[in-house]
Amino acid sequence: MSTAALKIRGSSPSRTEDAAPTLPTISALTAGVNRVAQEKIGRIQQITARAKILALNALIEAARAGEHGRGFSVVAQEVRGIGAEIEALARELETQLSGRIVELQNAVSAMAVQAQDARLVDLALNAVELIDRNLYERTCDVRWWATDAAVVACAAEPGDAAAAYACERLGVILSAYTVYLDLWLCDRNGIVLATGRPDRYPGVLGRSVADEPWFREAAALRSGDDYVSANVRREKRLGDAQVATYCASIREGGRVDGPSCGVLAIHFDWEPQARAIVAGVRVAPEDRARTRVLLVDANRRVLAASDDRGALSETLAVDPKELASGAERDAKGGVTAFHRTPGYETYRGLGWYGMIVQAAG
Secondary structure, three states: OOOOOOOEEEOOOOEEOOOOOOOHHHHHHHHHHHHHHHHHHHHHHHHHHHOOOOHHHHHHHHHHHHHHHHHHHHHHHHHHHHHHHHHHHHHHHHHHHHHHHHHHHHHHHHHHHHHHHHHHHHHHHHHHHHHHHHHHHEEEEHHHHHOOHHHHHHHHOOOOHHHHHHHHHHHHHHOOOEEEEEEEEEEEEOEOOOOOOOOOHHHHHHOOOOOHHHHHHHHHHOOOOEEEEEEEEEHHHHEEEEEEEEEEEEEEEOOOOOOOEEEEEEEHHHHHHHHHHHOOOOOHHHHHHHHHEEEEEEOEEEEEEEEEOOOOOEEEOOOOOOOOOOEEOOOOOOEEEEEEEEEEOEEEEOOEEEOOOOOEO
């Protein structure tokens, strides 16, 4: 039974329950009206054709009857005229009704496309909003941990004992926050003084990160309230893992307005967290096989994909061109819907987009 059908309860035809109308239902009903109209118009045309034949036969018989058939001839002519009028009316009805039904079908199709596009844009927004809220917490974490007493002491007065204690403290933080691969405490010159996992990543301590863009930006921060959010990349010193790095300046005395004495960098374990978000977006089961849920950066580089393809290597052809949201369709009927990061609280975002790429059904 279609969604437009009536569900009969008991024997009374008045006790019915209408299913909620949908665009496919309306489209199907419109097509049904078109079929009925064409069928009835065809029937009218058949009847008028028969009437014309009967009128013609009557005129022939009236002519044979001569003077006695004159009256019958008048009636036959009138029947013939009525048949012609009905035929003309049927043609007019067919033309006008068919035109209106085509317009209605086109309007329903356009509404269906708009509804699908709006739905996919909402899903794209859902994906990027989820990551925004997640990354906002990362900006809070780094600013908070940059004021930790062990971190501040090690940055202000580096030494073996201070570094060992800072490593221990950063390890405790990592044990509670499993979304991070490592935390790096750097002095003002970019030398890594302490890490949270020196045993797992032994090549980090003592290394210089002074040339890293995220360090240079963090070293120039004006207060402890500010932060740096770097784009997703692979970090060779962390096993070539995909990371999103967040930094804050370490201030003497842990004061927001104190002099800078170092940088704290926290490396978010991007791949599993992002995969959980794109895989968790609620795509209809029947559409899942032909749909990719993506997070992409401002340059359209894929950061995460629900099909686990193209992360940090694929660049999408669809260009939003600074639009906040929208949908673009290709020649085959596929659609790419997108929504730019709205940011969350004090996290402004990096111009990333949530995108839904859906092949034609």
